[in-house]
Amino acid sequence: xxxxxxxxxxxxxxxxxxxxxxxxxxxxxxxxxxxxxxxxxxxxxxxxxxxxxxxxxxxxxxxxxxxxxxxxxxxxxxxxxxxxxxxxxxxxxxxxxxxxxxxxxxxxxxxxxxxxxxxxxxxxxxxxxxxxxxxxxxxxxxxxxxxxxxxxxxxxxxxxxxxxxxxxxxxxxx
Amino acid sequence: xxxxxxxxxxxxxxxxxxxxxxxxxxxxxxxxxxxxxxxxxxxxxxxxxxxxxxxxxxxxxxxxxxxxxxxxxxxxxxxxxxxxxxxxxxxxxxxxxxxxxxxxxxxxxxxxxxxxxxxxxxxxxxxxxxxxxxxxxxxxxxxxxxxxxxxxxxxxxxxxxxxxxxxxxxxxxxxxxxxxxxxxxxxxxxxxxxxxxxxxxxxxxxxxxxxxxxxxxxxx
Numbered sequence: 109x110x111x112x113x114x115x116x117x118x119x120x121x122x123x124x125x126x127x128x129x130x131x132x133x134x135x136x137x138x139x140x141x142x143x144x145x146x147x148x149x150x151x152x153x154x155x156x157x158x159x160x161x162x163x164x165x166x167x168x169x170x171x172x173x174x175x176x177x178x179x180x181x182x183x184x185x186x187x188x189x190x191x192x193x194x195x196x197x198x199x200x201x202x203x204x205x206x207x208x209x210x211x212x213x214x215x216x217x218x219x220x221x222x223x224x225x226x227x228x229x230x231x232x233x234x235x236x237x238x239x240x241x242x243x244x245x246x247x248x249x250x251x252x253x254x255x256x257x258x259x260x261x262x263x264x265x266x267x268x269x270x271x272x273x274x275x276x277x278x279x280x281x282x
Numbered sequence: 283x284x285x286x287x288x289x290x291x292x293x294x295x296x297x298x299x300x301x302x303x304x305x306x307x308x309x310x311x312x313x314x315x316x317x318x319x320x321x322x323x324x325x326x327x328x329x330x331x332x333x334x335x336x337x338x339x340x341x342x343x344x345x346x347x348x349x350x351x352x353x354x355x356x357x358x359x360x361x362x363x364x365x366x367x368x369x370x371x372x373x374x375x376x377x378x379x380x381x382x383x384x385x386x387x388x389x390x391x392x393x394x395x396x397x398x399x400x401x402x403x404x405x406x407x408x409x410x411x412x413x414x415x416x417x418x419x420x421x422x423x424x425x426x427x428x429x430x431x432x433x434x435x436x437x438x439x440x441x442x443x444x445x446x447x448x449x450x451x452x453x454x455x456x457x458x459x460x461x462x463x464x465x466x467x468x469x470x471x472x473x474x475x476x477x478x479x480x481x482x483x484x485x486x487x488x489x490x491x492x493x494x495x496x497x498x499x500x501x502x
Contacts (some may be wrong), residue, residue: 117340118343121340121343121346121347122343123347124347124350124351125343125347125350126380127353127354128350128354129423131354131357132354133355133358135361136353136357136358137357137431138359139361140357140360140361140364141390143361143364143365143368144364146368147364147367147368149367150371150372150375151371153346153375154374154375154378157378157379158378160382161378161381161387163441164366164382164387164390164391167394168386168387168390171390171393171394171397173445174286178393178397181397181400181401181404182396182400182403184391184400185399185403185404187396195393202395204372209412216470220420228403229407240418240422241452244415244418244419247294247414247415247418248415251413251414251415252415254408256403256404258407258408258411259411259414259435260437260438260440261435261437261438262414262434262435262436263433263435264431264432264433264435265433265434266430266431267430275400277380278407280400280403280404280407282396282399282400282403
């Protein structure tokens with residue numbers, strides 16, 4: 109009877125040992141390593157998220173401190189082609205110099221290399237007649253306008269009544 | 283039967299010589315077993331061997347078992363601790379991500395990206411373009427009074443050419459020299475000159491070309 113108890117206890121102990129090491133092998137060590145790796149990965153993600161959050165907080169403060177600059181820049185380079193507003197703006201600038209624009213040709217949109225932008229620029233062309241001073245003033249007002257425009261080319265010719273200027277300009281979009 | 287004395291070693295009963303008289307001890311010599319059978323001696327020996335051999339292996343076995351249980355327990359609690367750490371870190375990450383994705387910061391991020399894109403285009407275009415207004419102001423001052431400008435063309439890269447009319451070759455040369463002294467221009471050349479006779483008055487047509495290089499707001 110005593111011998112049976114000994115065998116039972118030995119078998120029980122061996123079973124415990126086998127089960128213990130099976131646990132250690134299957135989930136103990138493996139699980140520990142896997143979870144430790146998970147913690148490292150999540151810690152990195154937390155750090156990246158925290159960095160981005162801090163960056164956004166700083167950006168928000170910088171935008172608030174430079175509100176006019178940001179607003180003017182976003183108006184200068186409008187989203188999308190914004191051709192309608194560009195035409196209205198040019199007409200207003202010409203009217204301010206008492207110049208009449210008979211027609212405006214919209215040459216088209218230049219595709220952007222940046223895939224995120226809808227287009228890079230819109231090219232327009234028009235002709236005005238008037239004095240050299242008036243045309244020069246129109247050119248300057250175009251270059252200083254809140255809407256960013258660059259004069260691609262200008263051709264001025266003298267006429268019997270003054271000067272005629274053909275202006276090709278480019279507006280930029282984002 | 284008097285039990286055999288255990289002298290402490292595994293199977294030590296096999297090596298002890300009980301037949302020798304003990305000269306130092308006054309204890310009486312145990313009676314010689316004369317009545318035991320061979321089987322009963324073997325049984326006793328088995329019992330002794332069994333008693334001695336089961337002690338240490340079983341103890342070692344149980345120590346190993348206990349050690350295994352301690353290791354398993356330790357691993358279990360370490361894993362549990364890691365689970366708690368993972369849960370805490372995941373919550374922390376989710377909180378920060380939630381803050382980033384809030385409408386407030388999403389708008390800030392979009393505005394910052396738009397501003398960066400717009401500013402890049404502004405700077406790039408501004409660096410590539412000549413200020414036409416500044417050029418016209420300077421050109422107006424550099425045209426001599428004897429010159430009548432007929433055509434003027436300027437491209438965004440600064441290349442310009444103008445056709446003019448004057449009364450003599452000397453005026454053309456003077457105009458060319460005047461433009462050459464303007465440090466914002468380069469490559470000023472007289473392209474063509476022709477004497478156009480119309481009745482009693484003769485006029486001289488010419489073309490001058492070159493390249494201007496200055497930015498918006500730059501002094502003439």
